[in-house]
Amino acid sequence: MTQATEEKKPPNIDIYKAWCKACGICVAFCPTGALARDETGSPYVKDPEKCAKCGLCELRCPDFAITVHEKKERQARGGQ
Amino acid sequence: MEEFTKLIHKYLRHDKKFPHVWCPGCGIGIMLGALIRAIDRIGYEKDEVVLVSGIGCSGRLPVYVDFNTLHTTHGRALTFATGIKLAKPGLKVIVVMGDGDAVAIGGNHFIHAARRNIDLTAIILNNSVYGMTGGQYSPTTPFGMRSTTTMYTNIEHAFKISELAVTAGAAFVGRGTVYHAKLLDGLMEKAFLKQGFSVVEVIAHCHTQYGKLNRLGGPVEMLQWQRDHAVTVESAARMKPEEMEDKFLIGVLADRDLPVYTEQYERIRQRAKAGQGKDA
Amino acid sequence: MKKRNVNEVLLQGNEAVAEGALRAGCRFFAGYPITPATEIAEIMSVKLPRLDGTFIQMEDEIASLGAVIGASLTGTKSMTATSGPGFSLMQENLGFACIAEVPCVLVNVMRGGPSTGLPTYPAQGDVMQARWGTHGDHPMIALCASTVRECFDLTIKAFNLSERFRNPVILLLDEVVAHMREKVTLPEEGLVEIFDRVKPKVPPEWYIPYEDTPAGVPPMASFGEGYRYHVTGLTHDVRGFPTSRPDEIGPFIARLFRKISQRFPEIQMGEVDQVDGADITVIAYGSVARSAKRAVRDARERGIKAGFVKLTTIWPFMKSVVEPVLKTSKVVLVPEMNMGQISREVKRVNQGYTRVVTLNKVDGTIITPEEILDRIIEVA
Known part of the structure; x- marks a missing residue:
C-alpha cells in the first residue's frame, strides 16, 4: 500500500472482486465519476484523480466489496 | 483494508461463506453495514450484543455477524427478544425484521413490544414485498401495485410502519433509506442508545421481485427513487403540504422519554421483596 | 397431640405446579390467561419477583412460548402454562424449542375441545397433540399428573428432564387435577434433586454448540457469557449454521431422537x-x-x-x-x-x-x- 505523502495524491480504491456482485450502485452514485463499469458490468476505477474520498461507494456497497483508503476524516467517522 | 471495511470484517463471522446470500444490489447488505458501524461507534462488546431475526430475506442476516445470534420463527422475533431482555437486562438486544415479518404475521407482537416499552431495538427492513417466497404482496405494498399474488393490482392499503410504531408507544422511531446510508448509521446509533423500545424503519428495495413486477428498474433506479422521494424531517418543515404529496419523511420521527419496562420491573421486584402489599 | 408438619399444606394442583417450578429453579414465566391454567400465572406473578425472577403476561400464547425460549437461551429456567386453545398456538414455537434444543417446560391443563370447547371441564384430548402437535419429526417428553403431590413432583421432574435432555417437556394435567385441593407434604428444601443444564467447559473458540456427544446432548452456552453462537429453527450443522447437506441433516435428526431413546429408563415413570x-x-x-x-x-x-x-x-x-x-x-x-x-x-x-x-x-x-x-x- 502506498502511503499518501501529500493531500492531493489520489487515493487507492480497492475493489474486492471475489465479493462484488456487480450491482452497479457504487458506480451510479459516485458523485465525481471516478468509478465506471467494464463490459461485464463490474466496477473499476476509471479516474482516480476525480475521487473526492467521500467514501459513499463503500457505505452503499451491499457486499462490503469496495474500500476507499485515506477517506476524509469526517467520512471515516461516519458523518454527522 | 481500512476504516469501514476493516471494521466490518471485524464483526463478520469468518467461517461463513461470502459473498452473502442476498441478490446483487440488495439493500439488506447496506443495512447490515450501517448496523455494524453503529455498534462499533457505540463500542458494544460482541458478547453483550444479541441479534435476533425472524423469517425471510432479513432473517438470514444474523448468521453473518459475530454476536450472540438467534434466528427465530416467522414474526416472533420480538417475543424471543423480550424473553432474552427480561431475563438478562444487561444484554443489548437488537431485532431485525422484514415488513411481512414485523407487521403482518408479527404485527401483534410489534405493537405490544412498543406499548410495553421494552428496551429493544427493532430494525425493520421495508421493501414492500415478500422477497424470499417470490414477490407476494405484504402489508406495506402500496395500493395499486403488482405482486405475484396481486397480479390484477393490490387493492389493500399499506401500513406506515413508523407511524404505527409512534402510535403504539415506541420511545424512539426513526426512518431512513438504504440510499441515505449515513443517515441510517446515525439513526441506528440513536436507536441503540435509546432507553426503551426503539424502531428504525429502513426503506429498501426488492428489485428482484417487486421492482421487476412493477417495472421499477434495478437497484440503481430503485435507489434513485428513494433519493427523489425521501425528505428529511428538517426539510419537510419548510415544504408545502402539496410538495410532500408523493414524498415520505426520513429522520427522527419520535424521541421521547417513557418509563422503561425493565426498570419498572426491577422496582416491582424491590417492592415484592420488601413485602410491600400487592394492593399497596 | 401430633405436632403439625410445617411442610404439610393444602394445595390446589395448579398451586403445586407453581411451587414445584420455583423449587426447581424456574425464574421466568411468560403466559396468557386461560382457564383452567390461570392460577399458575397468578401465583408466579406474585412469587417470581421476590426471587429476582421475571413474570410477564404476553399478548398471546405464541408470544409466551417465544419469550420463554428467549429467556432460556440466557440460561434462565423458564416455563409457561396454558390449556388446549393456547397449546394449539404454542405448537409453532414448541417445534423451535425441539430443533434448537432449548430447555423449557410447558404445562397444559387439558379441557374439553376441539376449539374453545369446554373451558371449565376436564378432558384428556391433548395427548396426541402433545406428541405430534408441532410439525416435523421430533422427540417429545410429556408427563401426566394425577395427584396434587404429583403436580409438584412432576413439575420439578419436567424441569430436570428438560435441562438434562435439552428438549421441551410438557406437563399434562386435566382440569380435575389442576383445580382439586389435597393435603400434601412437600419435601424439605435440599431434599429435592435438581438438575441444571450442562454448560461448556472448553474455551469459546473450541465450543461446537451442536456437537454430537455420547449422550447426544451437547453442552449449552448461555447468551452473554462469551460463547457467541448461532441458534436457528433451520436444520443446522454442528456449529449451529443452517445446512441443507444430507450428510449433516440425517445425523442431526437422528441425534435428536437418540438423546431421548437411549435414556428411556430415566424418563419413563409409572x-x-x-x-x-x-x-x-x-x-x-x-x-x-x-x-x-x-x-x-x-x-x-x-x-x-x-x-x-x-x-x-x-x-x-x-x-x-x-x-x-x-x-x-x-x-x-x-x-x-x-x-x-x-x-x-x-x-x-x-x-x-x-x-x-x-x-x-x-x-x-x-x-x-x-x-x-x-x-x-x-x-x-
Whole structure:
C-alpha cells in the first residue's frame, strides 16, 4: 500500500472482486465519476484523480466489496 | 483494508461463506453495514450484543455477524427478544425484521413490544414485498401495485410502519433509506442508545421481485427513487403540504422519554421483596 | 397431640405446579390467561419477583412460548402454562424449542375441545397433540399428573428432564387435577434433586454448540457469557449454521431422537400393581387413574383378578411396561376422557397378544370408579 505523502495524491480504491456482485450502485452514485463499469458490468476505477474520498461507494456497497483508503476524516467517522 | 471495511470484517463471522446470500444490489447488505458501524461507534462488546431475526430475506442476516445470534420463527422475533431482555437486562438486544415479518404475521407482537416499552431495538427492513417466497404482496405494498399474488393490482392499503410504531408507544422511531446510508448509521446509533423500545424503519428495495413486477428498474433506479422521494424531517418543515404529496419523511420521527419496562420491573421486584402489599 | 408438619399444606394442583417450578429453579414465566391454567400465572406473578425472577403476561400464547425460549437461551429456567386453545398456538414455537434444543417446560391443563370447547371441564384430548402437535419429526417428553403431590413432583421432574435432555417437556394435567385441593407434604428444601443444564467447559473458540456427544446432548452456552453462537429453527450443522447437506441433516435428526431413546429408563415413570396373572389390567393416567385405581380395588374385592398400570410418563410411550402386560393379561382396558388416544398406542404395541378395550368419555364429566368397574365386569 502506498502511503499518501501529500493531500492531493489520489487515493487507492480497492475493489474486492471475489465479493462484488456487480450491482452497479457504487458506480451510479459516485458523485465525481471516478468509478465506471467494464463490459461485464463490474466496477473499476476509471479516474482516480476525480475521487473526492467521500467514501459513499463503500457505505452503499451491499457486499462490503469496495474500500476507499485515506477517506476524509469526517467520512471515516461516519458523518454527522 | 481500512476504516469501514476493516471494521466490518471485524464483526463478520469468518467461517461463513461470502459473498452473502442476498441478490446483487440488495439493500439488506447496506443495512447490515450501517448496523455494524453503529455498534462499533457505540463500542458494544460482541458478547453483550444479541441479534435476533425472524423469517425471510432479513432473517438470514444474523448468521453473518459475530454476536450472540438467534434466528427465530416467522414474526416472533420480538417475543424471543423480550424473553432474552427480561431475563438478562444487561444484554443489548437488537431485532431485525422484514415488513411481512414485523407487521403482518408479527404485527401483534410489534405493537405490544412498543406499548410495553421494552428496551429493544427493532430494525425493520421495508421493501414492500415478500422477497424470499417470490414477490407476494405484504402489508406495506402500496395500493395499486403488482405482486405475484396481486397480479390484477393490490387493492389493500399499506401500513406506515413508523407511524404505527409512534402510535403504539415506541420511545424512539426513526426512518431512513438504504440510499441515505449515513443517515441510517446515525439513526441506528440513536436507536441503540435509546432507553426503551426503539424502531428504525429502513426503506429498501426488492428489485428482484417487486421492482421487476412493477417495472421499477434495478437497484440503481430503485435507489434513485428513494433519493427523489425521501425528505428529511428538517426539510419537510419548510415544504408545502402539496410538495410532500408523493414524498415520505426520513429522520427522527419520535424521541421521547417513557418509563422503561425493565426498570419498572426491577422496582416491582424491590417492592415484592420488601413485602410491600400487592394492593399497596 | 401430633405436632403439625410445617411442610404439610393444602394445595390446589395448579398451586403445586407453581411451587414445584420455583423449587426447581424456574425464574421466568411468560403466559396468557386461560382457564383452567390461570392460577399458575397468578401465583408466579406474585412469587417470581421476590426471587429476582421475571413474570410477564404476553399478548398471546405464541408470544409466551417465544419469550420463554428467549429467556432460556440466557440460561434462565423458564416455563409457561396454558390449556388446549393456547397449546394449539404454542405448537409453532414448541417445534423451535425441539430443533434448537432449548430447555423449557410447558404445562397444559387439558379441557374439553376441539376449539374453545369446554373451558371449565376436564378432558384428556391433548395427548396426541402433545406428541405430534408441532410439525416435523421430533422427540417429545410429556408427563401426566394425577395427584396434587404429583403436580409438584412432576413439575420439578419436567424441569430436570428438560435441562438434562435439552428438549421441551410438557406437563399434562386435566382440569380435575389442576383445580382439586389435597393435603400434601412437600419435601424439605435440599431434599429435592435438581438438575441444571450442562454448560461448556472448553474455551469459546473450541465450543461446537451442536456437537454430537455420547449422550447426544451437547453442552449449552448461555447468551452473554462469551460463547457467541448461532441458534436457528433451520436444520443446522454442528456449529449451529443452517445446512441443507444430507450428510449433516440425517445425523442431526437422528441425534435428536437418540438423546431421548437411549435414556428411556430415566424418563419413563409409572405405577404397576398386581399385573402378574391378571385377568384384566386397567391402564390409565391423569385423574382417570384415580378412578381406575379405586375400580381395580373394588373389582378385586369381587374376586376379579385385576391389574393396574398408571402412566406417569405419557411420551415417550412406555412400551417396556405395557408390552409385558399385554402378553400376560387376558384383556386390557384403557379408560380415557377422549375418544381413544392412549388406547391407540396400546393397540399399536399389542401385536395380537390380547384384547384391548376402551372406555371413552367426552361429555365434560369425569370417569367415575363405578363406570370403570362396570366396564371391568362387562369385559373381564
